[in-house]
Amino acid sequence: MLEIKGLEAAIGDKQILRGIDLVVPSGEVHAIMGPNGSGKSTLSYVLSGRPGYDVTGGTATFDDKDLLAMEPEARAALGVFLAFQYPVELPGVGNANFLRTALNAQRRARGEAEMPATDFLKFARAEMKRLSMPDDMLKRNVNVGFSGGEKKRNEVLQMALLKPRIAILDETDSGLDIDALKIVAEGVNTQRGPNFSALVITHYQRLLDYIVPDRVHVLSAGRIIRSGGPELAHELEANGYAGIVAEAA
Amino acid sequence: MPAVVETLDAVASVTEGGYKWGFSTDIEMDMAPKGLNEDIIRLISARKNEPEWLLAWRLKAYAAWLKMEEPDWAMVHHAPIDYQDLHYYAAPKKKPGPKSLDEVDPELLKMYEKLGIPLKERAILAGVEPEEGERLPIAIDAVFDSVSVATTFRDTLAKSGVIFCPISEAVLEHPELVQKYLGSVVPAGDNYFAALNSAVFTDGSFVFIPKGVRCPMELSTYFRINARNTGQFERTLIIVEDGGHVSYLEGCTAPQRDENQLHAAVVELVAMDDATIKYSTVQNWYPGDANGVGGIYNFVTKRGACRGARSKISWTQVETGSAITWKYPSCILQGDDSVGEFYSVAVTTNMQQADTGTKMIHIGKNTRSTIISKGISAGRSNNTYRGLVRVLPKADNARNFTQCDSLLIGDKCGAHTVPYIETRNASAKLEHEATTSKISDDQLFYCRSRGLSQEDAVGMIVNGFCREVLKELPMEFAVEAQKLLAVSLEGSVG
Numbered sequence: 001m002l003e004i005k006g007l008e009a010a011i012g013d014k015q016i017l018r019g020i021d022l023v024v025p026s027g028e029v030h031a032i033m034g035p036n037g038s039g040k041s042t043l044s045y046v047l048s049g050r051p052g053y054d055v056t057g058g059t060a061t062f063d064d065k066d067l068l069a070m071e072p073e074a075r076a077a078l079g080v081f082l083a084f085q086y087p088v089e090l091p092g093v094g095n096a097n098f099l100r101t102a103l104n105a106q107r108r109a110r111g112e113a114e115m116p117a118t119d120f121l122k123f124a125r126a127e128m129k130r131l132s133m134p135d136d137m138l139k140r141n142v143n144v145g146f147s148g149g150e151k152k153r154n155e156v157l158q159m160a161l162l163k164p165r166i167a168i169l170d171e172t173d174s175g176l177d178i179d180a181l182k183i184v185a186e187g188v189n190t191q192r193g194p195n196f197s198a199l200v201i202t203h204y205q206r207l208l209d210y211i212v213p214d215r216v217h218v219l220s221a222g223r224i225i226r227s228g229g230p231e232l233a234h235e236l237e238a239n240g241y242a243g244i245v246a247e248a249a
Numbered sequence: 250m251p252a253v254v255e256t257l258d259a260v261a262s263v264t265e266g267g268y269k270w271g272f273s274t275d276i277e278m279d280m281a282p283k284g285l286n287e288d289i290i291r292l293i294s295a296r297k298n299e300p301e302w303l304l305a306w307r308l309k310a311y312a313a314w315l316k317m318e319e320p321d322w323a324m325v326h327h328a329p330i331d332y333q334d335l336h337y338y339a340a341p342k343k344k345p346g347p348k349s350l351d352e353v354d355p356e357l358l359k360m361y362e363k364l365g366i367p368l369k370e371r372a373i374l375a376g377v378e379p380e381e382g383e384r385l386p387i388a389i390d391a392v393f394d395s396v397s398v399a400t401t402f403r404d405t406l407a408k409s410g411v412i413f414c415p416i417s418e419a420v421l422e423h424p425e426l427v428q429k430y431l432g433s434v435v436p437a438g439d440n441y442f443a444a445l446n447s448a449v450f451t452d453g454s455f456v457f458i459p460k461g462v463r464c465p466m467e468l469s470t471y472f473r474i475n476a477r478n479t480g481q482f483e484r485t486l487i488i489v490e491d492g493g494h495v496s497y498l499e500g501c502t503a504p505q506r507d508e509n510q511l512h513a514a515v516v517e518l519v520a521m522d523d524a525t526i527k528y529s530t531v532q533n534w535y536p537g538d539a540n541g542v543g544g545i546y547n548f549v550t551k552r553g554a555c556r557g558a559r560s561k562i563s564w565t566q567v568e569t570g571s572a573i574t575w576k577y578p579s580c581i582l583q584g585d586d587s588v589g590e591f592y593s594v595a596v597t598t599n600m601q602q603a604d605t606g607t608k609m610i611h612i613g614k615n616t617r618s619t620i621i622s623k624g625i626s627a628g629r630s631n632n633t634y635r636g637l638v639r640v641l642p643k644a645d646n647a648r649n650f651t652q653c654d655s656l657l658i659g660d661k662c663g664a665h666t667v668p669y670i671e672t673r674n675a676s677a678k679l680e681h682e683a684t685t686s687k688i689s690d691d692q693l694f695y696c697r698s699r700g701l702s703q704e705d706a707v708g709m710i711v712n713g714f715c716r717e718v719l720k721e722l723p724m725e726f727a728v729e730a731q732k733l734l735a736v737s738l739e740g741s742v743g
């Protein structure tokens with residue numbers, strides 16, 4: 001279970017998160033929506049431990065472990081996964097090598113046996129098939145020369161292979177064509193179960209037709225100003241944020 | 250789980266001081282007194298029972314050296330070297346040049362085992378392919394300070410006509426070959442350090458591949474400096490006759506010592522018609538400590554002559570060690586349609602200085618050369634690529650492609666690119682590309698968010714940066730080199 005209490009964070013002297021309270025119980029999928037610049041990506045970065053943010057108040061725990069005190073790689077080993085809004089290119093680093101190294105680093109950190117190269121390839125190929133990704137994606141360099149949609153799918157592939165306990169998807173639907181959107185949603189839905197939870201950041205109701213959330217939260221100016229069921233997303237789609245933001249002010 | 254053990258080893262070695270090859274070995278040594286003069290040269294020559302012509306050649310080189318000045322054009326700085334304060338000969342006291350492995354001092358065998366250098370010949374079963382992950386047999390010449398202590402697989406190689414032995418032995422057993430080719434690519438008076446080497450060289454490897462023979466296994470020389478206050482001056486000579494082929498690899502390490510040690514090697518390659526030489530180096534001499542105390546001065550002259558038509562010489566180097574590296578493996582493209590290649594990764598950390606690159610001299614028609622250089626600088630180090638592409642008047646349709654990429658880690662290090670181009674034939678086509686980049690915080694965080702430690706992330710990104718060069722290494726060594734890169738850079742970020 002992810003528990004965030006009164007979380008505040010700043011970059012330099014710019015306050016971005018201003019007291020976030022959010023609980024995502026194991027097994028649930030929550031959506032986060034909100035205007036551009038409201039702090040959605042910042043929240044995902046703070047939870048996954050990107051350097052450069054000052055946590056100025058509050059706490060964030062996962063299964064009672066203090067996330068904010070852990071290195072990013074320790075959070076990953078604990079089961080926190082972030083699908084980046086803007087995936088990063090790693091020239092010269094083969095995708096298969098990257099993924100296997102990551103998987104085995106996590107396994108080592110958890111005291112589990114490493115997965116041999118041949119097993120990994122079988123496993124990766126099977127997952128790729130499910131995500132309708134061409135095999136050559138494994139041979140290519142991480143995100144180098146990938147189209148926008150391919151990069152997003154590659155993030156979902158990583159999630160499928162690393163099998164996190166909580167996945168934070170930061171606008172993974174942006175830039176996807178409709179078929180890719182369904183595939184990505186399918187990727188998340190197959191992970192759903194009592195030991196998996198997700199925080200899905202999106203601007204579009206459309207994704208939530210395929211990944212039906214348990215709860216929807218609206219983030220504005222660094223605070224959650226409204227929470228509700230899936231119907232809240234429909235309301236936002238119809239009316240925009242103006243009303244809710246004015247109401248909260 | 251070997252990978253875990255390996256990681257633990259790597260970590261332990263780093264906490265012990267960063268260089269895991271830094272131990273020294275207690276061996277009774279036969280040392281020449283300190284100093285350099287004609288008598289010392291006579292002593293070296295006598296120790297090796299050399300013929301008169303070679304002693305004369307050495308003395309001539311020494312006379313030339315005395316008149317030369319140490320070069321100062323490289324972007325490196327060091328206190329003056331006292332050439333009289335060195336031992337020019339150091340050999341384990343047991344019988345020099347044992348004929349079989351059983352005669353090698355067990356202490357030495359232990360040391361090579363510790364370095365992971367297999368000196369035991371494993372039986373090769375006729376017709377049985379090695380299983381996946383199993384090492385292919387590699388013939389190794391092990392040079393310890395001034396002498397070769399063992400050369401493996403010599404009999405197997407001899408069956409195909411390949412000669413692979415210490416050069417000191419080649420001088421005695423194949424004098425006609427040595428006399429014909431020694432100094433034919435790097436003349437004794439070529440430069441300050443080459444002249445010094447010609448005067449005092451002690452051992453090194455000799456390779457001869459006869460007409461039409463593809464050398465049946467990788468050849469490798471492993472250099473180890475052990476003794477204190479000694480210089481290592483090895484000399485390697487590789488000759489490949491028409492249509493022959495050889496892949497050769499050298500590796501080097503040294504104990505961790507407070508004083509600087511001088512290593513001034515000369516390597517000469519000769520490729521005749523349709524011959525191919527692939528020469529790979531993994532240079533990991535002791536680099537000195539974080540404050541720049543100690544470490545090897547690596548002043549090396551390496552040059553290959555593509556004498557024959559359609560011949561090819563390919564240099565691949567991974568340079569992670571040494572306090573100072575001064576080396577420019579070069580190709581003289583004399584034969585028509587000959588090909589020269591230079592693939593280089595040079596890593597400098599802490600206070601290391603590297604000034605390295607290549608020279609491609611296009612003499613014959615349709616000669617082609619490729620230069621790929623990857624420089625990685627961290628700490629307060631300085632890394633310079635210096636390269637020359639020269640096209641002579643008769644070299645019609647010469648082609649060169651040069652790519653120099655620099656990667657900076659941190660903001661206290663330096664990267665410099667100094668390309669020289671001289672063209673005296675209008676049909677030449679030369680391309681040059683250069684980039685400088687940094688490991689970005691985004692790349693590091695992306696890797697870490699997937700579970701990689703900071704150090705593994707750096708290793709991964711750096712290996713990616715060097716991929717074009719690493720893929721030129723023989724398979725087995727590529728893996729070693731990748732690990733070496735990662736270990737060399739440990740602690741340099743964050």
Ligand SMILES: Nc1ncnc2c1ncn2[C@@H]1O[C@H](COP(=O)(O)OP(=O)(O)OP(=O)(O)O)[C@@H](O)[C@H]1O
Pocket residue numbers: 011014016034035036037038039040041042043085
């Ligand atoms: N490195 C930075 N330096 C200064 N301000 C920053 C930095 N990174 C983000 N911000 C600011 O923090 C605020 C929140 O940014 P964030 O990326 O979290 O928004 P978001 O909700 O993800 O927006 P979008 O929907 O456009 O992705 C913005 O005003 C942004 O300009």
Ligand SMILES: [Mg+2]
Pocket residue numbers: 040041042085170
């Ligand atoms: Mg965002």
